[in-house]
Amino acid sequence: MKTKLLLLYIAGLLAVCPMGGNLMAQTATQPDVLKNDTVSHKLIHRLGLDVRPSYVTPTNDFFDGDNMHQQRIRQALSVHLKYAFQFDKNSSLGRLYPHAYQGIGVSYNTFFCPSELGNPIAVYAFQGSRIAQLSPRLSFDYEWNFGASFGWKKYDRTYNPQNEVIGSKINAYINLGFFLNWQLNSQWSLTAGMDFTHYSNGNTHYPNSGVNPIGGRVGIVRTFGDGATTVQGFKSLSIKPYISYDLVVYGATRKRGFVDGYDVCLVPGSFGIVGLNFNPMYNFNKYFRAGVSVDAQYDESANIKDYRVEESSSSDVKFHRPPFHKQFAVGLSVRGELVMPIFSINAGIGRNLICSGDDTEGFYQILALKTSITPRLFLHVGYQLSKFKNPNNLMLGFGYRFYKKR
Known part of the structure; x- marks a missing residue:
């Protein structure tokens, strides 16, 4: 996937987030319940500041001191400024999801090694909500962040080898955090907990080992308007179970490399990927739906390592194009989905049933973010792993939801 296309999809995700005041975006998650809602309800606005010190997990020798400074890279620090909104407690979405908030954030990140990693700036969409109420003013919450980070010092054969x-x-x-939320009053709250972060380009460029900090977070949040819903609980709405059907079409490009003996061989150029998922889902309640998915994918680079031209040199490696059946696979996966206003997070594990070759055989895993654009159309940004360990490809596309009431 070229970086510009990835940025286009992330920009689309960020653009959709402020549409929370629009009825089409509000009703996209649960239209059967919200069809009589109006846009007259005011939003509750929030501003937050987080500080997140982290430990960088040593997933590569580079972090253990195999770098220009010959020093271990273990520490990271990020500072986040975030704007979010909640739905008014008198609106249908406010009664369905009284503690959910969503918005846009920006962060400054440092690994205390600017000459080799840079000090990237991240821009992201985020969403959070309550997991459990521990006392009248203390709750256990979660929050995810997803966006793009800019300003990395990338690998360079001459200057950053x-x-x-x-x-x-x-x-x-990508970030996921769990924390305690102490509500000081209806306007102010303090948060403290831990989070997990992953930086990656989704195999759009090599190398792509990624950076994975794990650490703590402390923050303060100022709520404007009627913040009573964050202090006092109330009886929220529920929905009747029903069945929905999601059809997703996606595409991407990727780089391909493999180990040849003791050498790493990088296949020249980029390769196209196109796929389709058909996913019937049983909606158990307002928060969760699950089902199975039929997944078809064509990967132009699949099994290409088996078709290397023997006469080609290591400096000018060439490959024949594999036949179609070596690059196409159809699998069946089990999916679960966390449903919230505007955003849904879909995760699944599957196995290819129609396939040929080592690259397409076996299990695959999927994690995707669905962002509602209209009541039925959504933006799909996902990532696929292969065999529980190998980064495979991005899944950038659109989906359409067919509803069937019980």
Whole structure:
């Protein structure tokens, strides 16, 4: 996937987030319940500041001191400024999801090694909500962040040859945090907990080992308007179970490399990917739906390592194009989905049933973010792993939801 296309999809995700005041965006998650809602309800606005110190997990020798400074890279620090909104407690979405908030954030990140990694700036969409109420003013919450990070010092054969973890100046930013939320009053709250972060370019460039900090977070949030819903609980709405059907079409490009003996062989050029998912889902309640998915994917680079031209040199490696059946696979996966206003997070594990060759055989895993654009149309940004360990490809596309009431 070219970086510009990845940025286009992330920009689309960020653009959709402020549409929370629009009825089409509000009703996209649960139209059967919200069809009589109006846009007259005011939004509750929030501003937040987070500080997140982290430990960088040593997933590569580069972090253990195999770098220009011959020093371990273990520490990271990020500072986040965030705007979010909640739905009014008198609106249908406010009664369905009284503690959910969503918005846009920006962060400054440093690994205390600017000459080799840079000090990237991240811009992202985020959403959070309550997991459990521990006391009248203390709750256990979660929050995810997803966006793009800019300003990395990428691998360069001449100027940055030992950085074998980052291959592009722009990388995806993914974060998941769990924390305690102490509500001081209806306007102010303090948060403290831990989070997990992953930076990657989704195999759009090599190298792509990624950076994975794990650490803590402390923050303060100022709520404007009627913040009573964050202090006092009330009886929220529920929905009747029903069945929905999601059809997703996606595409991407990727780089391909493989190990040949003791050498790493990088296949020249980029390769196209196109796929389709058909996913019937049983909606158990307002928060969760699950089902199975039929997944078809064509990967132009699949099994290409088996078709190397023997006469080609290591400096000018060439390949024949594999036959179609070596590059096409159809699988069946089990999916679960967390449903919230505007956003849904879909995760699944599957196995290819129609396939040929080592690259397409076996299990695959999927994690995707669905962002509602209209009541039925949504933006799909996903990532696929192969065999529980190998980064495979991005899944950037659109989906359409067919509803069937019980």
